[in-house]
Amino acid sequence: MDAAQHPSLKGAVLPRPSAMQRVFGSTLMSVLIYAAVMGLIVYGSYVGAQNMGYNWQWSRVPQFLYSFTDDGFQLGEMIIGLGLTLKLSATAFALATALGLLVALLRLSGLVIGSAVAIGFLEFVRNIPLLVLLYLFYYVLGPIFGLDRYTASVLTLAVFHSALISEILRAGINAVAIGQWEAAKSIGMSTGQTYRYIILPQSIRFMLPPMTGEVVHLVKSSAIVSVIAVAELTTIGRNIISDTFMSFEIWFTVALIYMAVTLILSVGVSFVERRYAVGQ
């Protein structure tokens, strides 16, 4: 951001963070701290369960992840559920980004009606709990527009996250120096061309880190659609538990799967970020 506001700083090397910051800010350190905390929690619940006389049956868990039958290798129910979680999240994220961009551009348009519509939308979405939004889509808009569970879920997540994403996009767009607009205008570019060829490509590096956080957030909040029984990971987990009563094992497994997905996402994006930074 600073570099954008001070053209003389553009491309300058950032000051080296202190040794403390480097150690505690490193990915390895975050993973270690995370693992330690998770370890404590797991250990605590294990001891607690032991005291309750809980009967651990971890050996029955793998069948819900994968199995080998006469037909060969089979994906288990939970992995199929994870598949739906990913599909749901990806679709919702794509929609949320498109909608978020539209809202951000409306707000930046300088048109009175445009910003009024955008702000109205943002306030509406921001002040409603996600669960209530889901009920609105499924029980109210669902019957009116004939939305099935899956569509209602995708729309709920898309609308909810578009509000947050539009703020990320707006901040990223605003972080590009005003001189870029002036230069683009002075060669006769239209507003649309300026966004497309000049502003958005430059704002991506400002948007990537918060957008990663938003994807992770979305994957996690997708669990909420289990209340309308969309067969994603959390719903599947609950169903398995009601058949097997293995609540501790299954919820731990579900949590681990979510964690694995979000960690892989974060690490993946940080690679993209690094490559993009070099490309600049």
Next chain:
Amino acid sequence: MNDQKPMIEVRNLDKFYGSFHALKGINLTVHQGEKMVVCGPSGSGKSTLIRCFNGLEFHNSGTLIVDGVEVHENAKEIRAIRQEVGMVFQQFNLFPHLTVLENLMIGPMKVRRLSRADADDTARKYLDRVHIPEQADKYPSQLSGGQQQRVAIARSLCMESRIMLFDEPTSALDPEMINEVLDVMVELVDTGMTMVVVTHEMGFARKVADTMVFMEMGEIVEISPPEQFFTNPSSERCRLFLNQILEH
């Protein structure tokens, strides 16, 4: 004094920022092929004035006619005007995510709708013109300030505009790079381009200016040919200003 056709005509132009009166009753005419140099203390409205010429700012009253078209906020022709009026900024404002060549090609391709091959030819031609053909594939941040400003000039030239505006093009440069940019601008003078240059480089002004303008506090205080401007300005304030900057 000039029988060429007028390219920029300004009549009783006023410009406000809120209640601040930034330009006060400006009158001037720039003819085809004329080189006008504008100087004056910081904050006197020089940038504001030339930014009105290509619609980066809009005036509040009076008339402004650029290349036969009246400029105002809602003019449908505003993009067409901007294509005819190039601008070079103090801070270069190159597109940092594009290579030098792409910086030069994007206008011709997206605005003038040239093919990639033609845009490439145009870009290389003008990169030659500013003497840095070998930098085509670098990114702006890899160039020196002087080179960046020459790329910015080439980017404007690629649009083949009829008028070029320069807003203190050498003010952000280290002293040793000022001349390489001024030299390119002097060469441009010989092509017959209409130019309005805001600068305090008085050596350059003496060499190329047809008309000198001195502004202060949003007004044009002095407008005269360089012979008179530098030897016998009619206003005391202009004389003081010149003494001040020529001392350095």
